[in-house]
Amino acid sequence: MDSRRQRIAIGYIILIALLIALVILNICVGSADIPPQRLWNALRFPENDKVAYNIVTGLRIPRTAAAAILGGALAVAGFLLQNFFANPIAGPYILGISSGAKLTVALLMVISLSHGFAANSAEMVLAAFAGSLISMGLILLISSKVRRMSVLIVCGVMIGYICSSITDLVVNFSDDSNIVNLHNWSMGSFSGIGSTEVITAACIIIPVCLCAFMLSKPMSAYQLGEEYARNSGVHIKAFRIALILLSSLLAACVTAFAGPVSFVGVAVPHLIKSAFRTAKPVIVIPASFLGGAVFCLMCDLVTRTLFAPTELSISTVTSVFGAPVVIYMLLNRERWKENG
Amino acid sequence: MAESGLSTRELSVGYGKKLIVSGIEISAERGKILTLIGPNGAGKSTVLKTLCRQLAPLGGTVYIGENKLEELSGNELARSAAVLLTGRVRTEYMRCRDVVEMGRYPYTGRLGVLSAHDREKVEEAIKKVDIEGIADCDFDRVSDGQRQRVLIAGAICREPQVLILDEPVTFLDIKYKLELMDILKRLASENNTAIIMSLHELDLAQRVSDKLLCIKGDRPERFGSPEEIFTGGYIEELYGIEKGSLCEYYGTPELLGCDGEPRVFVIGGGGSGIAVYRKLRRLGIPFAAGIIHENDIEYPVASALAAKLVTERAFELISEESYRKAFEIMSKCESVICAAESFGTMNEPCRELLNEAERAGRLIEGAFDEK
Known part of the structure; x- marks a missing residue:
């Protein structure tokens, strides 16, 4: 009993320490390196170091916060879906839910650009929500017909492809100078997220994650x-409706x-569960949030620094780390099935 | 009258519009075991699922204690009735203890954290089903028998009035089957729980149940004690047994005997003949047997398997008439096997049969093989 509690406590401590370290690292490192000392001074006396202050508050802090909050959200979403489908390989990206959201957001962007208005964050979220619900509906329809999980996953991946190709089509046919932005976005990136957007995101994600946490008890029975x-x-x-x-x-x-940000939703909850040796939602939901934040901060740091000044898309990096975890899980699961 | 755990009035069950069983009137008393038996597909599982509100009834009412089932809140229902259905549970990173702890679900707070009292109950349940040794093992890695016990421990620590189990022993070996029955028996008497389950194992059903409900077609056919059910060939009728028979005393099956002119005569009695009869049946050799008293332990097997059987009424000396009949049949057989190990006043004529066979040189001694 004690050793289990210890393991969980140590796990949390490591996650929080990593989170703090990565937040500082993400704020300090970049095309213009700002050492912690200078960061500290710039934040205390903005007048003395205007350049650093502007970079930090205008770009780095919003981006870091976005990576942390959105990464956490993805990991929690993945964990919820895994419980819903009783399948450890389920996740928002693999099941095509992210791609559905991507499609509707791209449509909204293209329409708004061609009509000369800019969609605000709330509208974007609503469009994305509608898209993700459509994908989710399709997946639910399939899952009511076939019980086999591998079929479900393949269908999800296919839905993802269909949505992505329609998105590409939409992006190709819309001619606008802003299309470069749209293209960047459709590959997945934490760059260009402003502080108001981060606050909007946080206002949605934090209450939703708290609700998810409050569902821990029924979720544990559902397991x-x-x-x-x-x-x-x-x-x-x-x-079930609440989970969806x-x-x-x-x-x-x-x-x-x-x-779209790939594989965070599958890889992070899995890593957390195997590190903590438990799947109890009460423990895993907060830990997944922290883990997702750490994972995305790390990946975002890589996208910015590896080939600087060129930036990679976030999914490029999350896939490199996340996909092997998924393959490992699939193999493990097959072996487990044979034994069982 | 004993305290009622669960009872039904005019209950009809089925899926959607499809009626499967109707007119179910049962009462499961606390401290007693009620078992549902009947052929495959008769709707035993459907009935059980309706009793625990996994399925809505198509008509009639289920009462748990004094309360109507449909009026209970989810939590009240969870406290009063625990269920073990057939679906296999797959878990991730759950120890057996974690699974047992889930049993306390309806008693814990918003986040499902267990109190000291809850933990006590969990420990008690773990002791009761004797799984202390595996309590910290991964639930997914223990054997089927252990897993079933863990789930029962979970049900026990819920402290329900009623425990419902759908074919709880189907995939277990005989050791676990008996252990599980022992646990259920103790649970019924010590915790005053009403236990309702379905079983395919008639021998166990007969031994463990206080009441049996026989379901066939769209109606429950009979409801009564094992003594009332295992009588008059009813079980064979219930299951429509044609290619074999069922011994009502033991609840055990016997194959259909080989028809035809008997080739072997077995002098039996006392029990040692049973192995011989079964061996002959395996070899597919039609045989005759005699002279068996109707209260002989061999009688059920002999009457099920022998092509011809000479019997004598219970506790009577073997009559001249029976002897002559046996002798006549024996003289038509190619060979004779003596399975009886001893002779006494009651079966003196059997010794004479043996002597006659020996004289005719048709007696097979010792072990016999397919010749």
């Missing part, structure tokens, strides 16, 4: 199967601000 949960007094219908809405909202929010 033992739908029948078990129903017998424990869980209102299954309401619970919360995970779609999280995925939509991330997509609206940063575009």
Whole structure:
């Protein structure tokens, strides 16, 4: 008992330490390196070091905050979906939910650009939410027909491809100078997110994650199967709808601000569960949020610094780290099935 | 009258519009075991699922204690009825103890954190089903029998009035089957729980149940004690057994005997003949047997398998008439096997049969093989 608690406590301490370290690193490192000493001074006396102050508050802090919050949201969304489908490989990107959101956001952007108005963040989130719900609906339809999880995953990936190709089509046919932005966004990136957008994102994501946390108890019963949960007094219908809405909202929010970000939703909860040796939602949801934040901060740092001044898209980096984890899980699962 | 755990009035069950069983009137008393038996697809699982509100009834009412099932809140229901259905549970990073702890679900607060009292109950349940040794093992890695026990421990620490189990022993080996039955028996008497389950194992159903509900077609056919059900060939009728038979005393099956002119005569009695009869059946050799008293332990097997059987009424000396009949059949057989190990006043004529066979040189001694 004690060793388990210790493991969880140590896990949390490491996550928080990593988070703090990466936040500082992300703010300090960049095309213009700002050492912590200078950062400290610039924040205390903005007048003395205007350049540093502007870079830090205008660009780096919003971007860092975005990577942390959106990364956390993705990991929590992944964990919710994994519980919903009782499948450890489910995630917003793999099931095509992010791509659905991406499609509707791209449509909104193109329409708004061609009509000469700029869509605000709330509209973007709404569009993304609608798109993610459409994808989710398709996936639910398929999952009611086929019980096999591998089929579901393949269908999700296919839905993702369809949505992505339509998005590309839309992007190609719209001729506007802003299209470069749109193109960057459709590849996934934390760059160019301003402080108002970060605040909007936080206002959505933090309450949603708290709601998800409050669902930990029914979720833990649901992990033992739908029948078990129903017998424990869980209102299954309401619970399932809540899971769908919360995970779609999280995925939509991330997509609206940063575009599609791959594999975070699958890899992070898995890493957290195996490190903490538990799948209890009460423990894993907050830890996944922290883990997602750490993972995305790390990946964002790589996108900015590896080939600086050229920036990579965030999914390029998250895939490199995330996809092997998914492959490992698939292999492990097959072996596990054979033994079971 | 004993305290009622669960009872039904005119209950009809089914899926959607499709009625499967109707007119179910049962009462499961606390401290007693009620078992549902009946052929495959008769709707036993459907009935059980309706009793625990996994399915809505198509008509009628289920009462848990004094309360109507549909009026209970989710939490009240969870406290009063625990369920183990057949679906296999897959878990991730859950120890057996974690699974047992989930049993306390309806008693814990908003986030499901267990109090000291809850933990006590969990420990008690773990002790009761004797899984202390595996409590910290991964639930997904223990054997089916252990897993079933862990789930029962979870149900126990919920402290329900009613425990519902759908074919709880189907995939277990005989050791675990018996252990599980022992646990259920103790649970019923010590915790005063009403247990309702479905079983395919008639031998176990007969031994463990206080009441049996027989479901066939769209109606429950009979509801009564095992003594009332395992009688008059009813079980064979219930399951529509044609290619074999069922011994009502033991609840055990026997294959259909080989028809035809008997080739072997078995002098039996006392129990040692059973192995011989079954071996002959395996070899596919039609045989005759005699002279068996109707209260002999061999009688059920012999009457199920022998092509011809000479019997004598219970506790009577073997009559001249029976002897003559046996002798006549024996003289038509190619060979004779003596399975009886001893002879006494009751079966003296069997010794004579043996002597006659020996004289005719048709007695096979020792072990016999397919010749």
